[in-house]
Amino acid sequence: MVTLAEPRGSDRPVRYTWPKEHPRGELLRHTGFAYSFPSPGQDLIESPELVRWAVDHLRKVAPVLRWVEAAARGKRPSLK
Secondary structure, eight states: OEEEOOOSSTTOOOOTTSOTTOTTHHHHTOOOEEEOOOOOOHHHHTSTHHHHHHHHHHHHHHHHHHHHHHHHTTSOOOOO
């Protein structure tokens, strides 16, 4: 699950580098986002299947991580 960090109040301005009327202004007020996995449960934690479970979940978030890395390096990110 991907979640956005809560903005520090609804009056938080859009970052100064973006116009106030930016179409994604509401998202630009957030300070970050996080990705979390569901709890695997005790049976899975003690099982060799935990590796497969982790790989399956990490594959789902990999495109987001590549997108963030590209954006951080100043490249135009793509989720292709």
